[in-house]
Amino acid sequence: MKKNIAVFGLGSMGYGIGQSLLKAGHRTMGFDVAQTQVDKFVSEGGIAGDLSDTALSIDIVMIVVLNAEQTRSVLIGENGCLSYLKPGACVISCATVPPEFAKEMEQKCNAVGVHYLDAPISGGAVKAAAGQLSVMAAGKPDAFSAADPALQSTAEKVFRLGDAAGPGSAMKAVNQLLAGIHIASMAEAMTFGMTQGMDPNKIVEVISQCAGSSWMFENRAPHVVEGDYTPHSSVNIWPKDLGIVLDIAKASNFSAPLTAAALQQFVAAAGSGLGHEDDAAVAKVYARNAGVQLPEK
Numbered sequence: 674m675k676k677n678i679a680v681f682g683l684g685s686m687g688y689g690i691g692q693s694l695l696k697a698g699h700r701t702m703g704f705d706v707a708q709t710q711v712d713k714f715v716s717e718g719g720i721a722g723d724l725s726d727t728a729l730s731i732d733i734v735m736i737v738v739l740n741a742e743q744t745r746s747v748l749i750g751e752n753g754c755l756s757y758l759k760p761g762a763c764v765i766s767c768a769t770v771p772p773e774f775a776k777e778m779e780q781k782c783n784a785v786g787v788h789y790l791d792a793p794i795s796g797g798a799v800k801a802a803a804g805q806l807s808v809m810a811a812g813k814p815d816a817f818s819a820a821d822p823a824l825q826s827t828a829e830k831v832f833r834l835g836d837a838a839g840p841g842s843a844m845k846a847v848n849q850l851l852a853g854i855h856i857a858s859m860a861e862a863m864t865f866g867m868t869q870g871m872d873p874n875k876i877v878e879v880i881s882q883c884a885g886s887s888w889m890f891e892n893r894a895p896h897v898v899e900g901d902y903t904p905h906s907s908v909n910i911w912p913k914d915l916g917i918v919l920d921i922a923k924a925s926n927f928s929a930p931l932t933a934a935a936l937q938q939f940v941a942a943a944g945s946g947l948g949h950e951d952d953a954a955v956a957k958v959y960a961r962n963a964g965v966q967l968p969e970k
Contacts, residue, residue, distance in 0.1 A: 675699050676732040676822045679724075679754070681747045683710040685905060686767070686794065687737030689801025690827050691719055694735075696804065697826035702727060728757030733823045734764045737794075740913055741770040749781055760786030763819035767794045767808075769849060769914050771921060772839040779812070779838035788816035791838035793845030794828075795852075797892075798905050801827070809844040811835035846921050849914040850932050855889035856911070857935035860956035862890070863897050867965045873898045896953035900970035908955060909948040911939035 675698050680691045683705035694701040695718045702722060703714035715721050734754055736747050744766055748755045755764075764782055766775065766789065775791040782789035790812040800806050804827050810817070811834045824831050834840040862885070866876040877894045880886050896902060915936040922929040938955050945961075947954045960967045 677730050678733045679731050680735045682737035683714055685798035686801045689798050692802050693804035693827045729759050737767045741774045744768050758787050763788040765790045765792050765820050769845050770842050772842040775838040775842040788819045790816045790820045791841035793841055805829040809841045811838055811841035846918050850918045853911050853915045854931050854935045855887045856952050857938045859890045859893050860959050864959035864963055864965050868963050893953040896951055897956045900968040902950040902954045904951045906952050907949055908942045908952050
């Protein structure tokens with residue numbers, strides 16, 4: 674069934690989600706603090722409007738913002754959408770947030786008869802635009818049912834991880850732990866190889882076929898080879914996401930030394946003015962320290 678769907682956050686992931694919803698035939702509204710993104714989305718068939726005028730017609734809200742603070746603002750901040758949504762509507766929360774926050778938002782939504790799905794996403798901008806995301810989801814069965822039209826249009830895989838919010842965000846923390854470490858290790862491996870006289874093209878060619886490879890290595894190392902740091906996923910994401918991982922770990926009395934080490938590299942990159950570049954730019958921190966000249970675009 675075609676639905677009225679609102680997407681909050683038209684960044685690299687949210688914009689791709691909006692495109693996938695439009696391709697599936699849903700009436701899709703786009704909201705973002707950057708008016709240029711909204712205008713671009715409207716030019717491709719999306720709808721813009723005042724939330725207070727349109728909210729009662731909305732069946733599904735997808736929140737694809739940066740963090741818990743922004744998610745809270747969209748839901749229950751000043752002019753938050755939860756005060757407008759009709760009973761039976763569904764909120765799909767896609768940002769990386771702590772599990773306890775997801776549980777709190779589920780309670781807020783359920784109190785006014787709105788379904789809430791704790792549903793962080795993975796796959797990047799390309800898979801978002803292709804409708805091929807992986808979704809780590811948890812929520813009541815009715816929430817899954819209400820969210821299904823949007824999930825069918827945007828996701829290749831939906832992992833059902835529990836009947837209440839929390840496990841989706843916990844699994845996303847596991848994923849981000851690995852992803853952040855793997856990006857940092859890609860940067861370390863590439864620059865280490867270069868200090869040994871290895872051609873970066875050959876490093877990618879060989880390691881991609883060997884046991885030391887990872888999805889992040891195969892995806893991000895070519896950015897280093899090409900000297901192209903167009904931000905498909907920016908450096909600034911990782912101090913936030915790995916910080917969430919470490920906060921959760923601390924609360925559980927769990928030591929995560931590899932995560933902490935990777936975090937410091939991203940903090941150093943952001944502190945060097947690389948925050949808005951592609952996260953592969955963390956290689957520039959290693960290169961600077963090693964006196965290595967990375968390839969240029």
